[in-house]
Amino acid sequence: xxxxxxxxxxxxxxxxxxxxxxxxxxxxxxxxxxxxxxxxxxxxxxxxxxxxxxxxxxxxxxxxxxxxxxxxxxxxxxxxxxxxxxxxxxxxxxxxxxxxxxxxxxxxxxxxxxxxxxxxxxxxxxxxxxxxxxxxxxxxxxxxxxxxxxxxxxxxxxxxxxxxxxxxxxxxxxxxxxxxxxxxxxxxxxxxxxxxxxxxx
Amino acid sequence: xxxxxxxxxxxxxxxxxxxxxxxxxxxxxxxxxxxxxxxxxxxxxxxxxxxxxxxxxxxxxxxxxxxxxxxxxxxxxxxxxxxxxxxxxxxxxxxxxxxxxxxxxxxxxxxxxxxxxxxxxxxxxxxxxxxxxxxxxxxxxxxxxxxxxxxxxxxxxxxxxxxxxxxxxxxxxxxxxxxxxxxxxxxxxxxxxxxxxxxxxxxxxxxxxxxxxxxxxxxxxxxxxxxxxxxxxxxxxxxxxxxxxxxxxxxxxxxxxxxxxxxxxxxxxxxxxxxxxxxxxxxxxxxxxxxxxxxxxxxxxxxxxxxxxxxxxxxxxxxxxxxxxxxxxxxxxxxxxxxxxxxxxxxxxxxxxxxxxxxxxxxxxxxxxxxxxxxxxxxxxxxxxxxxxxxxxxxxxxxxxxxxxxxxxxxxxxxxxxxxxxxxxxxxxxxxxxxxxxxxxxxxxxxxxxxxxxxxxxxxxxxxxxxxxxxxxxxxxxxxxxxxxxxxxxxxxxxxxxxxxxxxxxxxxxxxxxxxxxxxxxxxxxxxxxxxxxxxxxxxxxxxxxxxxxxxxxxxxxxxxxxxxxxxxxxxxxxxxxxxxxxxxxxxxxxxxxxx
Numbered sequence: 001x002x003x004x005x006x007x008x009x010x011x012x013x014x015x016x017x018x019x020x021x022x023x024x025x026x027x028x029x030x031x032x033x034x035x036x037x038x039x040x041x042x043x044x045x046x047x048x049x050x051x052x053x054x055x056x057x058x059x060x061x062x063x064x065x066x067x068x069x070x071x072x073x074x075x076x077x078x079x080x081x082x083x084x085x086x087x088x089x090x091x092x093x094x095x096x097x098x099x100x101x102x103x104x105x106x107x108x109x110x111x112x113x114x115x116x117x118x119x120x121x122x123x124x125x126x127x128x129x130x131x132x133x134x135x136x137x138x139x140x141x142x143x144x145x146x147x148x149x150x151x152x153x154x155x156x157x158x159x160x161x162x163x164x165x166x167x168x169x170x171x172x173x174x175x176x177x178x179x180x181x182x183x184x185x186x187x188x189x190x191x192x193x194x195x196x197x198x199x200x201x
Numbered sequence: 202x203x204x205x206x207x208x209x210x211x212x213x214x215x216x217x218x219x220x221x222x223x224x225x226x227x228x229x230x231x232x233x234x235x236x237x238x239x240x241x242x243x244x245x246x247x248x249x250x251x252x253x254x255x256x257x258x259x260x261x262x263x264x265x266x267x268x269x270x271x272x273x274x275x276x277x278x279x280x281x282x283x284x285x286x287x288x289x290x291x292x293x294x295x296x297x298x299x300x301x302x303x304x305x306x307x308x309x310x311x312x313x314x315x316x317x318x319x320x321x322x323x324x325x326x327x328x329x330x331x332x333x334x335x336x337x338x339x340x341x342x343x344x345x346x347x348x349x350x351x352x353x354x355x356x357x358x359x360x361x362x363x364x365x366x367x368x369x370x371x372x373x374x375x376x377x378x379x380x381x382x383x384x385x386x387x388x389x390x391x392x393x394x395x396x397x398x399x400x401x402x403x404x405x406x407x408x409x410x411x412x413x414x415x416x417x418x419x420x421x422x423x424x425x426x427x428x429x430x431x432x433x434x435x436x437x438x439x440x441x442x443x444x445x446x447x448x449x450x451x452x453x454x455x456x457x458x459x460x461x462x463x464x465x466x467x468x469x470x471x472x473x474x475x476x477x478x479x480x481x482x483x484x485x486x487x488x489x490x491x492x493x494x495x496x497x498x499x500x501x502x503x504x505x506x507x508x509x510x511x512x513x514x515x516x517x518x519x520x521x522x523x524x525x526x527x528x529x530x531x532x533x534x535x536x537x538x539x540x541x542x543x544x545x546x547x548x549x550x551x552x553x554x555x556x557x558x559x560x561x562x563x564x565x566x567x568x569x570x571x572x573x574x575x576x577x578x579x580x581x582x583x584x585x586x587x588x589x590x591x592x593x594x595x596x597x598x599x600x601x602x603x604x605x606x607x608x609x610x611x612x613x614x615x616x617x618x619x620x621x622x623x624x625x626x627x628x629x630x631x632x633x634x635x636x637x638x639x640x641x642x643x644x645x646x647x648x649x650x651x652x653x654x655x656x657x658x659x660x661x662x663x664x665x666x667x668x669x670x671x672x673x674x675x676x677x678x679x680x681x682x683x684x685x686x687x688x689x690x691x692x693x694x695x696x697x698x699x700x701x702x703x704x705x706x707x708x709x710x711x712x713x714x715x716x717x718x719x720x721x722x723x724x725x726x727x728x729x730x731x732x733x734x735x736x737x738x739x740x741x742x743x744x745x746x747x748x749x750x751x752x753x754x755x756x757x758x759x760x761x762x763x764x765x766x767x768x769x770x771x772x773x774x775x776x777x778x779x780x781x782x783x784x785x786x787x788x789x790x791x792x793x794x795x796x797x
Contacts (some may be wrong), residue, residue, distance in 0.1 A: 034436075068455055179449075
C-alpha cells in the first residue's frame with residue numbers, strides 16, 4: 001500500500017493497534033471515533049463477541065481532509081488480542097504502515113503483554129519485516145486504575161520497551177493519552193514519506 | 202416572571218456558592234436593608250437565575266405585601282424602549298415606584314444601551330432613599346462589564362458582589378442526592394460518588410451525566426449502578442476533552458507532512474493535478490515523480506505549459522478547418538504534440554493546400570542541353586529518390602535559363618508519385634514574403650507555417666527574394682530545417698550560387714550549400730531555335746526530332762535522357778502566346794514578322 005501518492009496527492013496510512021486481549025485497543029478507536037467530527041470519519045466497523053472482546057477486527061477510516069495539499073486518509077485497525085486468533089492478526093497486520101502496541105498496565109497482565117509483543121515480532125517477521133523498521137509506539141493503558149494494581153509507565157518501559165520506542169501512559173476509556181499515541185504513531189509514519197516504502201507486506 | 206420552581210430548598214449550598222446563597226437569603230429576608238445592590242455573577246449554568254428566583258420567592262414569602270419584579274435585561278430594555286416610543290416614559294417610571302424588589306438578570310446585555318443604563322442608575326439612586334432593593338446578576342464581575350457607564354458600574358460595585366463557582370465534589374454530591382430523592386431513583390451512593398467524582402464546569406453538565414446514567418439504568422436495570430456510572434463518566438470525559446483535540450491533532454500532522462514530503466514532489470504533483478484537472482494527459486510530468494532526483498522544475502513546467510499552449514492553438518485551428526477534430530484526445534496530450542501537429546497539417550492541406558506547380562511545366566517539355574545536363578540529371582535523381590539523395594537541390598542560373606520550368610517540372614513529377622497522393626508546395630520567394638506579411642497582419646502565422654509544413658516537398662523559386670526580411674528568413678530557416686530534418690525534399694532556385702546571396706543570412710547560405718548546387722547555363726541561340734520546333738505527333742514522332750538532330754550534330758558525345766513519347770499534340774511553341782496568333786488581322790494590317 002503506497003503511503004503517499006504524489007500524482008493523486010493522496011496520503012493513506014494504515015495503523016494497526018496490536019496488543020493482548022482486553023488491553024483497550026478497541027477503546028482507543030472508540031474514543032478517536034467519538035472525537036472526530038462526523039463528516040471526517042467513516043463508520044466504525046467492529047465485530048465483537050459477547051463480552052466485547054474483538055472477534056475479528058475493528059476498522060475506523062478517518063478522512064483527515066487536505067493536509068498540505070494532500071488528501072489524507074488514515075485507516076485504523078485493531079487485531080483480536082486473544083491468542084487463538086493468530087491468523088487473523090497476521091492478516092490485519094498486512095500492509096500496516098505503523099503499529100501501536102496497546103499494553104495492559106495491570107501487573108497481573110504483564111505475561112500477556114510480553115507474549116503479545118513477542119507475537120507481534122513474529123508476525124512482522126512472517127511478513128518479512130523487521131520490527132525495528134516499522135514505526136512502533138507503545139501505549140500503557142489503564143493507568144487510571146488504582147496505583148496498587150498497575151505498573152507506572154516507567155516500570156512498563158523497563159518491562160516492555162527494550163527498543164526504546166515512544167511510549168505513552170493512557171486511559172483509553174477516558175481518552176487520556178489516546179490522541180498522544182496516535183499523533184506520535186502518525187508522525188513516525190509520515191516522517192517516512194520521502195523514504196522508501198516500508199509497509200508490512 | 203419568577204419561576205416558582207426555584208427555591209432555596211432546591212439550591213445546594215457549598216463552598217463554591219456559599220457567599221452568594223447567604224447574601225441572597227439575607228436580602229430576601231430584609232430587602233433594601235443589608236446589601237444594596239446585591240451583585241451576583243457566575244458562568245452560565247451555575248445557578249444565577251435559580252438564586253434570583255429563590256430570592257424573589259423567599260422575599261415574597263417573608264413579606265407578602267412586597268412587590269417583586271424579575272426582569273431579564275432584554276425585557277427591561279425592550280419595555281423602556283416601548284414606553285419611550287409611546288411617549289409615556291413618566292408612566293413607566295411611576296410603575297417602578299411601587300416595586301420593592303427588582304431582580305435584574307444578565308445585566309451584561311445592557312452594553313451599549315445608554316437610555317436603559319441611565320434609567321437603571323436613576324432607579325438604584327432612588328432605591329437607596331426609600332428602601333428599594335435591587336439585585337443584579339451577570340456572567341462576569343462589574344469590573345469586566347464593557348460598555349457600561351462608569352457611574353452605573355460604581356453603583357453596582359457599591360453593595361455586595363458575590364460569585365458562584367463551579368461546584369466542587371461536595372456540592373456535586375449534594376446536588377446529585379437532591380436529584381435522586383426528587384425523582385425517587387434506585388441509585389446507590391456508590392454510583393452517585395462515581396458521578397460526583399466527575400469534574401464539571403457547571404451544573405447543567407452534571408445534570409447531563411446524571412440523566413445519561415438514569416437512561417442507561419432504564420435499559421439495563423440489572424447491572425450495577427456504580428459500574429454504569431463509571432462508563433457514563435468515562436464517556437463524558439471523552440466528550441468533554443478539549444474540543445479542539447482533533448484539530449490540534451490535525452495541525453500537528455500538517456506540520457509533519459509539510460516537513461516530510463519532498464517539496465519538489467509537492468510542487469510537481471500540484472502541477473500535475475492542475476493540468477490533469479484541465480483534462481490534459483500528464484504522464485510526461487508524472488514520470489518525474491517516479492524518479493529519485495528532482496528535475497529542473499522550472500524547465501519541466503515551462504516546457505509542459507508551452508506544449509499545452511501549442512496544443513490549444515492546434516486544436517483551435519483543427520476545429521476551424523474541420524469541426525469534427527475538436528476534442529480529439531491527441532489535443533490533450535503534450536506527449537503527442539507532433540501527432541497533433543500532423544493532424545492539423547493534414548486538415549490544412551485538405552482545406553487550403555499550398556500553391557501547386559503550373560501543370561504545363563513538365564520535364565517532358567523541358568528543353569535539355571549541355572547547359573542544363575547536370576541540373577536535369579540531379580532533377581531525375583530527386584524525382585526518383587526525393588529527400589534522400591540531394592537535399593536541398595539548389596539550381597542557379599541567369600534569367601530565362603529554365604530554372605522555373607525545371608523546378609515546376611520536378612514538382613509535377615513528384616505530384617504524380619504514389620498515385621497522386623503527394624502534396625508539393627511551389628512558391629516564389631517574393632510570394633512567400635507577401636504571404637507572411639499577410640499572415641502577420643491577420644494573426645495567422647501558425648496557419649501559414651502549417652500550410653507549408655503539411656507538404657511532402659517544397660520548392661522555392663527565386664529564393665534570393667527572401668532576402669531583405671529578417672522575419673521571413675527566420676521563418677524560412679525553420680521551415681527549411683523542418684523539411685530537411687524530416688527527410689522531405691527541398692528544391693531551391695536562384696539567380697546566383699549560395700555564397701553570392703548577399704541579402705540572405707549566412708546560416709541559410711550554408712544550409713543551401715549542404716545539398717547539391719547545380720547551375721543552368723544561359724539559353725543559347727541554337728537552343729532557342731530548338732525550343733521553337735514543334736514536337737511531332739503520330740507517325741511523325743517516330744522520326745528524329747530537330748532537337749535530337751541538333752544535339753547529335755553539334756555535341757554527338759553528350760548523353761541525354763531518352764525522349765518520351767509525347768501524349769500531347771502540341772509543343773511548347775504552341776503554348777507561347779508570343780508565338781501564336783489566334784485572331785489574325787485583316788489583309789491590310791498584316792505585317793511580316795522577323796522570324797528571329
